[in-house]
Amino acid sequence: MSSPLTSPEGKPPRIAIREAGRHAGESVEIAGWLYNLRRGGKICFPQLRDGTGILQCVAVKSALPEALFETLKDLTQESSLIVRGRIRAEQRAPGGYEMDVEDAEVVQRVPESDPYPITPKEHGIDFLMDHRHLWLRSRRQHAALAVRHEVIRGIRDYFDSNGFVLVDTPIFTPAACEGTSTLFEVNYFDDEKVYLTQSGQLYNEATCAAFGKTYCFGPTFRAERSKTRRHLTEFWMVEPEMAYATLEDVKRVGEELICFVIGRVLERRREELKVLERDAAKLEAVKAPFHRMSYDDAVKKLQSKGSGIQWGGDFGNTDETLLTDDVDRPIMVDRYPASVKAFYFQPDPERPELALGVDFIAPEGYGEVIGGGQRIHDLDLLLKRLDEHKLPREAFDWYIDLRKFGSVPHAGFGMGVERFVAWMCGLEHIRETIAFPRMLYRTRP
C-alpha cells in the first residue's frame, strides 16, 4: 500500500510509518510531527509520528552536516518536519525499525517560549479535556478513535451487506417522540420551534415500509442533565428498522451485528487494543448465542443478588452491572413492563402488560448497548396509546398514516456508538470515544 501523498521529484518516496517494516534497507521520506526526542552530545533520537505510527530516527553528529544535526537536536515536541533516510531493522528501537536520518526539513518549529502543553508525563482530565484538540495526538486517544472508525465501518458493512438501505432521518424534528424535557430546542426562523433529534426511529418506521429494511446513522441529542461516565449530550446512534419483523428478528440481528463488529475490531485493530491495554480475550469470548432472559427472570436474579429492584421498575446502572457480573457476553433482556417503555411498543399478546422490547446489556459494566423491539402496527392500539400518553394526534398524523396504508408487524433497535466503542476499548469514560465530546458542562473545544 502506498501513501496518498507524493514526494517531490528526485526525493525518496514518501511512506507511512505503518509501512516502515516493508521498506527496510530503502531510502524513504516520512512527514510527521516530533513525538519525543532523546539526545546525547553527539547523537540524538527524534521519534516521529505521522498518524499511522511512531518511528524512531537516529541522527549521529559525525555523519551529518553540523547545522542539520544541531537543528534535529534542538527540535521541540510536536514540531512538524519531514525526514529522509534509510530504514533499518533495529531491535533497540520501539517497533523494531529505525531510520538513519540523512536529511530533514522542519516545516514548523514549536517555539520553546510556548511549548506543547501535553508532555509525556501525566495530566489531569480537566487539563486534557481543555486541550482535547491536541490530546487527540496522544497514543491512547489516537487508538480509541481508530477503534471507533473500525466500529462504524463494521456497522455500515454489516447492514450494507445484509440488505439494509441507508436512509438518514432529519436532525431538526418538529415534535417530541418522548418527553420534551430532554430535547434541545432550536429557533427555526420566525416563530417556529424545532428540536434536535433524539432518535430517527419514528422516521425509520416510514422508510422501512418503502425499502423493507433500512437504517439511519447519525448524531442524536439528549438534553439530559446527566453527569456520568456513560453520558454525552451529543452522541451517534445507528438505528435499523425492518418491515415484516418481530422481536425475535431484533434479537437475531442485534446479536449478529455485535459479533460481526467485534470480529472486525479483533481482526483489524489489534495494535490499537494493545495500546489501550484492552484484554482482547474478553472480546474474543463474545460469541453467539447471547444469554436470553425475560424481564421477570432478570428481576428475580437481581433480587437474589441483593438488588432492591421491584417488579415494574427499570434497571439502574448498578443493576445492569450486577446482572452481567457473572457472564462473558451480553444478556438480552426482553418483555419489560409496558409502563417503563415508550408508547410505540407492541404489547406481548399473551401478557398485554408487557412490551415486546429487548435491551442488550453488555458485560463488564458497560450497560445497555442496544435497545429496541417490535412496534405497534395496529391503528386502534396506536391511537389508544397516544391518548394514554397524552400525546396530540395532530403531531403524529404522518406516523398514524403508516398504520392505515399497508401496516405490517415491524421492529428495530438503536445502538449507541460511543458506549459500544467504550466497551471495545475497555474505557472507563465514554468521553474518550468521540473526538470532541459534548457533555453537560463542556462544549469546548
Added chain:
RNA sequence: UCCUCAGUAGCUCAAUGGUAGAGCAUUCGGCUGUUAACCGAAGGGUUGUAGGUUCGAGUCCUACCUGAGGAGCCA
C-alpha cells in the same frame, strides 16, 4: 436537579495554624544507543474568588465560581 470530593509553579502533586516545596516541562552546561533517557545549575507563585476567625490562614468557618465522581434519566 440532588449528593460527595477537589481547586497551590505551564503540568502532576507535597506542605501539625508558624519562612510556599519536589518531580516533569522551559533555559544554560555535560554525555555516541536513548526507551516517560540520565547528570549538574537557573528562572518560575496574588495558594480559584470574596469575606470572616486568629498574634499569625494554603491549612479553620461562610458564600460564590470552576471542575471531577456518582444518583435520577437514558444509548
